[in-house]
Amino acid sequence: MLTNSVDQTLRRRADRVVPGSMWGHLHAGKLPPGFPQFYARAEGARVWDVDGRCYLDFMCAWGPNLLGYGNAEVDEAALRQQSLGDTMNGPSEAMVELAELLVETVGHADWAMFQKNGTDATTTCVTIARAATGRRKVLIGRGAYHGAAPWCSPSVVGVTAEDRTHLCYFDYNDLGSLEAAAREAGADLAAIIVSPVRQERELDQEFPTPQFANAVRAICDRTDAVLILDEVRTGLRLHLEGSWQPLGIEPDLAAWSKALANGYPLAAVTGKDHLRAAAAGIFVTGSFWCSAVPMAAGIATINIVKRERVIERLLDMGGRLRAGIAALAERHGVALRQTGPVQMPSIRFDNDPGLRKGDLFCQAALDKGVYFHPWHNMFLSASHGLAEIEEAIAAADVALAAVAERFGG
Amino acid sequence: MLTNSVDQTLRRRADRVVPGSMWGHLHAGKLPPGFPQFYARAEGARVWDVDGRCYLDFMCAWGPNLLGYGNAEVDEAALRQQSLGDTMNGPSEAMVELAELLVETVGHADWAMFQKNGTDATTTCVTIARAATGRRKVLIGRGAYHGAAPWCSPSVVGVTAEDRTHLCYFDYNDLGSLEAAAREAGADLAAIIVSPVRQERELDQEFPTPQFANAVRAICDRTDAVLILDEVRTGLRLHLEGSWQPLGIEPDLAAWSKALANGYPLAAVTGKDHLRAAAAGIFVTGSFWCSAVPMAAGIATINIVKRERVIERLLDMGGRLRAGIAALAERHGVALRQTGPVQMPSIRFDNDPGLRKGDLFCQAALDKGVYFHPWHNMFLSASHGLAEIEEAIAAADVALAAVAERFGG
Structure with missing residues (x-):
């Protein structure tokens, strides 16, 4: 990494006018040296940093890039809408079309509402659940990421205890802890919010056991609480009708964002009929929640996912990547784990405290x-x-060879 | 209003797939009959509804439209960035440029961070204030709008008491209530959040008295609390350097959104140096907060506002509108009040419980x-x-004549 690179220069400029020079999940500070902070261009599966280096990208902007950066059909739909109008005094017809498309596509969805951030969607779900039940407690996975508002942020800096008074924690796939959390909530249980797959930073991914997923549903049924599935990360990548559909389990509410409009800013809540009145009774809004361009992009995105069988393609390619890396790891004598859905790869090395192998692997790649x-x-x-x-x-x-050479194969 | 209009048809379609057929501040349900819900197009100062009717628009999408819908220079900047990349693995250079531009432009701003919603910005301000002070209480205007998250939403449906445990309420321009709220917060006072102008629905607008604004600043200085100015609605319309700059009062933090990128989805927090470390220490983020297109649009917007002296133009035109309506009202013998900044008009009729005169005026217009x-x-x-x-x-x-005819001139 050259210290006079454009990226370094931009970091120094940023450091003067942005606290810590960057914030949030896109902060490159926790990545190994050499990873860029600033980007100049993106196209298809590739991103270019501000120094002109091109990378085959497996982060996809942390999810939003589903069809390829700059997908022509999505961008054309967006541009067509942009030429008519985006943020106006009300929504365009695209809002209705997108809601109809979600209702037609997603198993549990009888209706939809739209927002900008995944956090808007999860927060709206919790608010609807509390409005519907008149109760307050929300069961939430310990360590699970459901957004960055004070009630759910992974950091408690600047957060008050009261922001989380009504959360009861369980461990993913641990039925005992789930039942204990439900007992703790008692008659005040409003909702369980849960990720379709356990996907926590610095941990292996973990699919839900059928027992766990069924228990989540059963507790909600037993107590008339609301099952909220957080599809922000998984939506449109795992199963078009909903990520727990293959398990035969439908949530009452789901939160969507990231890939929903292939990078245009959009989030959504979908829900079942019995929560329609509660959803109509809360007040949630934002200056850009009804903007038409991301909705036109969302319609195009979902239609492409259906028509091109995108999820099957992700499964196929993700499977090939996983198999290829597994074979190489064996050949190099490097023990690693690839977990969770193949379309959302996770590569973690055995005996790797401090992620020294992981960092070296990524730097070499x-x-x-x-x-x-x-x-x-x-x-x-x-x-x-x-x-x-x-x-x-x-x-x-090449990267595994480097790991084998440094740490032994 | 024809019941077989496209707007009515869309409302019926929406009613099947959207709770209450619409939500939030753009819900046309509280407007007089005849006001459209759905829009087909917007250009300059005009919007077209889905039935093809064109209106000279004085809502500007509730603020975002500052330079005219579809401003060519802003849209070109956005399109240029879109062709390169929008939502990527990190920000583009535009983030740094926009932060530099805000620091150069806004009186108190030593740094900036970016979000999507005005609510993201106000919530981030409160989180920074709590992180910086280690305290919890926030003074907030009774009836003031600072967003639609559980801690600040104008509705408490689905909200818990704990979401607002640490709020202490004051009445705008009422020094006694402000001092009482500060006493209530005591040594736990983290911040005062305040609007540059009192702008509450169904109330006349009210400028801050110099005494009130100075007292807000003085309390923060005395207690080392953080003064948060909520510029979401006023930003770029009242004073480019900050809405309280003419009063000689600078906030420690300000929240921006709406007009910041002329309709592209963007929000910002600006702050003073002494809060830089606290701002760097909290965790706030969103999938689209670093997207490059709205930042390119924001740079273009601010540059146009400066170069074209947009605020002076808004003052001039707003003054002419206010004077013209005042003269007509006198001629028609209709008593009305026009309050607050002329660039953010408010027209309210005397003796008008239930807003029957206001509704008739707006329908006739x-x-x-x-x-x-x-x-x-x-x-x-x-x-x-x-x-x-x-x-x-x-x-x-014409509209005032209708009011005079129906209610007496």
């Missing part, structure tokens, strides 16, 4: 032009085809 | 193609020129 992430689940897009998977595996080969 | 609002402050844009002001005054003439 980055040198070969492939952008992997050491401690967060990654994302595939429809632009990741056979050639891209081969390119990624070739980079992983 | 709408029939003449001019979109006024009966119970919320309105907004001017730079696209409102002499011809538009004349057109609005001509419609107001």
Whole structure:
């Protein structure tokens, strides 16, 4: 990394006018040296940093890039709407069309509402659940990420105890802790909010056991509480009708964002009929929640996902990537774990406190032009085809050799 | 209003797939009959509903439209950035440029951070204030609007008491209530959040008295609490350097959104140096907070506001509109009040419980193609020129005649 690089210069400029030079989940400060902070361009499966280096990208902007950066069909739909109007005195017809499309597509969805952030969607779900039940307690996974508002942020700096008074914590896939949390909430249980897959930073991913998912549903049924599925990260990548549909479990509410409009800013809440009145009775809004451009982009995105069988493609390509890396790891004698959905890859090394192997692996791959992430689940897009998977595996080969050389194979 | 209009058809379709058919501040349900819910197009100072009717618009999307809908220079900057990349693995150079521009432009701003919603910005301000002071209490105006999150929403449906445990209420421009709220907070006072102008629905607007604004600043200075100015609605319309700059009062933090990128979704927090470390220490983020397109639009917007002296134009045109309506009201013998900043008009009739005069006035103006609002402050844009002001005054003439005829002149 050259200290006179454009990225370094921008970081120094940013440091003068942005606290800590950057904030939030896109802060490159926790990535190994050499990872860029600033980006100049993105197209298909690739991103270019401000120094002109190109990477085959497996973060997909941490999820939003589902169809490839700058997907022509989505961008055309957005541009067409932009030429008519975006933020106006009310929504355009696109809002109704998008709500109809979600209702037609998503198993549990009888209605939809729209927001900007995933956090807007999860917070709206909790508010609807409390309005519907007249109760306050929310069961939430310990360590689970459901947004960055004071009630759910992973940091408690600047947060008051009261912001979380009514949260009861359970451990994912641990029925005992789930039942204990439900007992703690007692007659005041409003909702359980849960991720379709356990996807926590610096942990292996974990699919829900059928027992756990069924218990979540059963507790809600037994107590008339609301099951909120947080699809912000998984939505449109795991199962089009809803991530727990293959388990035969439907939530009462779901929160969506990230991939919903292929990078245009949009979030949504979908819900069942019995929560319609409660959803109509709360007050939630934002200056840009009804803007038409992201809704036009969302319609195009969902239609492409259906027509092009995008999820099957992600499964196929993700499976090939996982198999390729597993074979290489065996060949190099490097023990690693690939967990969770193949379309949201996670690569973590055995015996790797401090992530020294993970960091080296990612740095070496980055040198070969492939952008992997050491401690967060990654994302595939429809632009990741056979050639891209081969390119990624070739980079992983070099990177695993580096890990084997440094740490023993 | 035809019941087979496109708008009515869309409302019926929406009613099946959206709770209450619409939500939030853009819900047309509280407007007089005949006001559209859905929009097809917007350009300059005009909006077109889905039935093809065109209105000279004085809501400006409730604020975001500052330079005219579809401003060519802003849209070109946005399109140029869109062709490069929007939502990527990190920000583009535009984030640094925009932060630098805000620091250069806004009196108190030593740094900036970016979000999507005005509520994100106000919530971030409160979180920073609590992180910086280690205290919890926030003084807030009774009836003031600072967003739609559980801690500040105008509705308490689905909200818990604990969401507001640490709020202490004062009445705008009432020094006694302000001092009482500060005493209530005591040594736990973290911040005072205040609007530059009192702008509450169904109330006349009210400028702050110098005594009140100075007392807000003095209490914060005396107690080392944080003065948060909520510029979400006023930003870029009242004073480019900050709305309280003419009073000689600088906040420690300010929240911005709405007009910041002329309709592209963007919010910002600006702050003083002594809060930089606290701002760097909290965790706030969102999937689209670093997207490059709205930042490119924001840079273009601020540059145009400076170069074209937009605020002076809004003052001039707003002053002409106010004077024209005042003269007509006198001529028609209709008593009304126009309050607050002329660039954010408010027209309210004397002796008008239930807003029957206001509703009739707005309906009659709408029939003449001019979109006024009966119970919320309105907004001017730079696209409102002499011809538009004349057109609005001509419609107001007809509308005031209708009010005089129905209710007596």
